[in-house]
Amino acid sequence: MNEHYDLIIIGSGPGGYVAAIKAGQLGKKAAIIENRELGGTCLNRGCIPTKTIMHSSRLFYEAKNLQEAGIEVEGLRFDMNRIQERKEEVVSRIRKGIKSLLEANKVTVISGTATIMDGHRVRVIQNSAQEENTNQEPRELSGDNILIATGSQPFLPPVEGISQENVVTSDQLLSENDFKYHNLLIIGGGVIGIEFASIYQEFGSQVEIIEAMDRILPSMDKEISQSVAMSLKKKGVKIHTKSVVKRISKTDQLLCEYEDSTGTHFAQADGILVAVGRKANTRELFSPEFSLEMEGDKIKVNEHFETSKEHIYAIGDVIKGIQLAHAASAQGIRAVENMYGKKQSIELSAIPSCIYTYPEIATVGLTEEEAKAKGYVVKTGKYPMLGNSKIILSADERGYIKVVCDSSNNKILGAQIICPRATDMIGEFTTAMVNGLTAEDLGKVIRPHPTYGEAITEAAEDVNGMAIHIFPKGMK
Structure with missing residues (x-):
């Protein structure tokens, strides 16, 4: 049976669910398709879990240094199991809030994997069919408009040895219930790498960063980059810039071989975090008979977030530009307003x-x-x-x-x-x-x-x- 909607949204992250709510507020019949947890990467594997754990690491670090404020603490320790439990409690609470907002705005939520067939049709293999390997028929949806908000996932560069045990992405590191890495090597000195460096340093680990560019946080103001590097080094974090990872091997520990202008060097670690960037989630998004114009792994859009095919729009990490949750939310609102000829209610020229x-x-x-x-x-x-x-x-x-x-x-x-x-x-x-x-x-x-x-x-x-x-x- 074919179901028809004014708007079909693929992806329930900050871009997708905000766009769905906006469509509901405009009186449109909207459906949102999600193949994992409601809330997307930001809520489940990104912003919220990271900052929740950072809250714990910061409190622990401050507690270790309370003597300066005249407070003595004995027997201080942290429990990573409880920290992870609290993270899940926070995520669950926010996820329930998003679900309630979608229900209040009469948005249909469909759990499954979407394939765009053409400018108006989407096929969905529902999660129950995928998990049980049944012969359940795919769900067929049609829509006046389709909005792609499928987000991104960690990128693994083609480095020898990168697939072995204890070489992890941010997704995996956020789900560790045991504090396994007392010596953590981070490949990548961007925002994700620096935030995890802070977490593990505050929990007492030895942290080392390898960055290919001439400074950490290369997209930031140079003075900020220098200040952060100085602060991290003061706390014992080792930073190697202009350094390229060649291979990862395993002895008693993981051994990372990297090169800089002075030659070849080696760094040992219990665990290695690979944080060199993210790639757009577009794999198997389109049927073999359908395609959109791309810019590398990103979907090409115009200033109205329209793709190369009429009635199909894209926002967030799946397009070129700044990869931030609040940017995706703003783009989602603008895209829906553009679809239905509404006055633009949000300004995109200044994104913090x-x-x-x-x-x-x-x-x-x-x-x-x-x-x-x-x-x-x-x-x-x-x-x-x-x-x-x-x-x-x-x-x-x-x-x-x-x-x-x-x-x-x-x-x-x-x-x-x-x-x-x-x-x-x-x-x-x-x-x-x-x-x-x-x-x-x-x-x-x-x-x-x-x-x-x-x-x-x-x-x-x-x-x-x-x-x-x-x-x-x-x-x-």
Whole structure:
């Protein structure tokens, strides 16, 4: 039997389920197809599990250093089984919330694997048939529009020995109930690698990072990259940049052979995390008689998220661009609005990026170097957090806030923050950019004292040399 919907969505991650809810709010009959757990990678194997475990590792690390605040703790230990149980509790609670939202907006949820047959037809092999290996007939759906939101999965490079035991991806590492890796080697110094480096370092493991580029976090502002590298090294993390992994072998431990400009080197570890990037989930998504125009492993779309075939759209990690949950959600809303001729309700020009290390990192818009490369004459304001009262009283690590402005009108082009709560603070700069605000506009706001956020005032006012609480050079 053929079922017809206004919109068929493949994938229930932050892009897919938000798009489905938006369609429901517009009065459209929507169906969402998911071949794994509701909530996609972000909820089940990405953002939420990682940050939940990071919350535990941070508390453990802080507890080990409570003497500075006058508190003595004896017999401190962590229980990875309980940490994993709590992670599952958090994930389950959020998954139930998503299910309730979809039900409230009358979205049909179908558990199975989808194959796009043409511009209006999708075939679904339901999970019960797959698991039981029955001859159950595939479910046939038709839709006025189809939205692809299938996300991505960890990429494994073609390195000799990469498939052996204890060489893992982030998916596998997040599900470990035993704390197996007291010596962890991480291949890849991007966001995923750096966050796991922080987790394992805080739990007391020896951590080593191998990065092919000339610095860790190569997509971030150079000063942020340098600050994070300095902080990690200070805590005992070894970092090798401009280094290429050649092979992985096994003796008593795993042995990773890598090369840099000085020759061949070896690193030993109990476990190796491969975190060199992700690839789009498009395998077997299309029938043999149907295809879309691609850009490598990504689906090509236009500014409206339309693919090369009419009535088929794609968003999130499956297309080129920034791979972030909140970006996928925004794209999902925009795609649905474009399908049905609705006014655009969300601005995509300023998408913040966050890294949940300690201290946290958050950026939005252009760095100073990027702005200059685009032809802007820039002015910058910077506030070193060593003068922030909340940083001092909390015994937090130093950081800074930097704001980049167009010198012709002082409008904000971008901002970079490295300090506690940076991921919560970046929203102010994102709001300013979307609304065309200037550094003066940000400086007018009264922010409470003592807070990390009052440093935003100082950074904004420093654009014109008017900051009050920036210590003179050399003063600490």
